[in-house]
Amino acid sequence: MTCYRINKDYVVHELMDLELTVINLQKGHYFIGKGSAIDIFLMLVDATSIDGLVEKVTAIYKVEETTLRQELSALIEQWLTNDLISELDNCSENTVQESNIAAELKPWSQPIFIAFDDMRDLLLLDPIHETELDQQGWPVEK
Amino acid sequence: MAYANYEDYIKPLDEFVSKTFNDSSISQRDLYIADHNVQIISSYAPLIDILMPSIEHLSADNSTDTADFKILLVDISQTIGGQLPIIPWEPLLRRGHRGIVVDGLYMQFVHIKPEDVMILSVYDTHKKQAYYIVSDTKKLPWYISGAPLHEIFYWWARSTNMHILHCGVVGTENNGIALLGSKGAGKSTMVLTCLENGFQYISEDYCIVTGDESPVAHSLYNSAKFTDFTFEKFPHLAIHKKNNETVNGKHLVYYKDIYPKKLLKKLPIKALVSLNLDINGPSVLTKLNEEQAYLDMIASTTLQNPVYELSSTDFFQKMKLKITAYRLSFGADTIKTHELLSNLIEE
Numbered sequence: 165m166t167c168y169r170i171n172k173d174y175v176v177h178e179l180m181d182l183e184l185t186v187i188n189l190q191k192g193h194y195f196i197g198k199g200s201a202i203d204i205f206l207m208l209v210d211a212t213s214i215d216g217l218v219e220k221v222t223a224i225y226k227v228e229e230t231t232l233r234q235e236l237s238a239l240i241e242q243w244l245t246n247d248l249i250s251e252l253d254n255c256s257e258n259t260v261q262e263s264n265i266a267a268e269l270k271p272w273s274q275p276i277f278i279a280f281d282d283m284r285d286l287l288l289l290d291p292i293h294e295t296e297l298d299q300q301g302w303p304v305e306k
Numbered sequence: 307m308a309y310a311n312y313e314d315y316i317k318p319l320d321e322f323v324s325k326t327f328n329d330s331s332i333s334q335r336d337l338y339i340a341d342h343n344v345q346i347i348s349s350y351a352p353l354i355d356i357l358m359p360s361i362e363h364l365s366a367d368n369s370t371d372t373a374d375f376k377i378l379l380v381d382i383s384q385t386i387g388g389q390l391p392i393i394p395w396e397p398l399l400r401r402g403h404r405g406i407v408v409d410g411l412y413m414q415f416v417h418i419k420p421e422d423v424m425i426l427s428v429y430d431t432h433k434k435q436a437y438y439i440v441s442d443t444k445k446l447p448w449y450i451s452g453a454p455l456h457e458i459f460y461w462w463a464r465s466t467n468m469h470i471l472h473c474g475v476v477g478t479e480n481n482g483i484a485l486l487g488s489k490g491a492g493k494s495t496m497v498l499t500c501l502e503n504g505f506q507y508i509s510e511d512y513c514i515v516t517g518d519e520s521p522v523a524h525s526l527y528n529s530a531k532f533t534d535f536t537f538e539k540f541p542h543l544a545i546h547k548k549n550n551e552t553v554n555g556k557h558l559v560y561y562k563d564i565y566p567k568k569l570l571k572k573l574p575i576k577a578l579v580s581l582n583l584d585i586n587g588p589s590v591l592t593k594l595n596e597e598q599a600y601l602d603m604i605a606s607t608t609l610q611n612p613v614y615e616l617s618s619t620d621f622f623q624k625m626k627l628k629i630t631a632y633r634l635s636f637g638a639d640t641i642k643t644h645e646l647l648s649n650l651i652e653e
Contacts, residue, residue: 174601178609180403185614189604192619302382302424302441303395303415 167211167255168240175248177205188247194280195246200225201275204239211255214240226269235275242277310394312409316430318391323378323437326385336366336373338571339459340468340514340524343370348379353443357454360529363562363569375462376435377455383442390426390439398426404613405457412461414612421445429461436462448549452529452558453512457612459526467517468524469621472607475508475523475573476500481651482508482523482573484515484629485581488606492583492636494536496643502540503644506570507561512610515575517621521628524572531556577650578603578631589636589643591650599631 170177174190184197184205197205200221207220217236218229225232243249330349335358337344343366348354357379382388397406398415405414410431417424423445428437436458440446460470474485474497487493497510510530513523533555537544548558561569580594580602594602604622608614632650636643 176605176609183402185609187608187614189601189608189619192616194614194616300392301389303399 165213165255167213167216167252167257168208168249169211169252170208170249171247186248191247193246195248196278196280198276199273201239201277204236204275208249210257211252212257213255216257223265224270225272227272239275239277246279310397310408312411315393315408315411315413315428318393319428319437322391323380326380327378329386336369337361337364338366339364339526340463340516341572342374343372344375344377345373346377346379350379350381350384350443353379353381353440356443356446356451359451359560359562360454360527363528364525364571374434377458378435378437380437380439381443382439414457418447421447427457429458431465434462448558452531453527459514460611460613463514464615464617468514469517469618470512470526470607470611471515471603472512472610474510475513475575476505477508477573477576478505478651481576483577483579483647483651484523484575485579486602486606487581491581493581494530494532495539495583496581496636498536498540499640499644500647501565501568507565507568508570508573510561515625517624519628521575521625522572523575525570528561528569530559530561532559575629578629579634579647580631582633582635584635585637587635587637589634589639589646591646592633594631594633596626596631600626
């Protein structure tokens, strides 16, 4: 069975303010993960197959399996292309324990995983944050 | 999409800060950091008092009229009118703690929600001047005192061919070793072991390193966060705890209180030593290849610093070629560990 795992030797990650920062230190590339992409990326700390991911994700999110498999396929391809994860030919993985299945599944949250080349790209690509603009004083977040 | 430009931010902020300082009584500290004259000037004395303990070991011997770098502190709650000027907030809010850079102007806005305190940090690379504006000094959480103005020092270092490196640095009068390791690798324990055995102190968590052919480590903070494990190992240090509350079980302490005569301002880096705590194993020092040294330097540094820029990769790729690196596995035999490091420094 084919599994996937984060390249721990040169890929670091940290969760801050509901965003996952991921850096490929060998290439100097920087990524931000949001939504379900955070959970899915962190599931690859241990080697996991696509079927294993489906099982783990559906234990916490309410999502159609067909939709999920399409999203997973795109994410895995992006992470392999950017050398964030590796493919392993043989692996053993743990199945989800009944006790780890959420009593109430979270609504599906679109996986967002953005690659940045420099800080100008960050300004271009980050989603817009709703705020009261152009007023005196500290900003008021809506 | 139209971008906000440098003038959109700096013009209103310059006018606002200038007016605030004209209307206030000023507190000033002169520091000497990384071979530069640095002035910290505050329009509200309690704000400078909170930030100073971590950096006061870098106080300049003589006051100077000309500073290489100025940091101006403002507490909005103490200003007349109590309002920041109009600036384009949207890019700042969009980027959060990672901050933005606009035509050489670095900025970061953070809202520390439990305490409901806001901080706007600004560094102008053209003027080598920074603003640190807080909504209310009284609401700042205690841990701000541990690594004050971190983002501002980070931006300044990057614009001056230097970099903040996440490491401990200790040494003798002439040579230092940089102790690398992520959280829990044993940096605090190793720094303390070395100081207890006669070494001098440059840093525990963060130092400033130069991009020179022979890199030099400069002291930045004399603060540290010790866990209960550290106090069990060094129980005589418990009297130096500065806070009863903890973050992740860590207590703030200042090396200026513990070893006031052991604090140095800079040391050339003789070796990089990547730490590997193995409590039941022997102390062993082995050579480390350059690529692993690079990864060990940048891995924890990039996640500890406020932003990540591609130029950091280049900085540390060059640094790995200039300094020999080692891996130190160390356990309970502190005498043997210190002996290995002493020999390394004296080689």
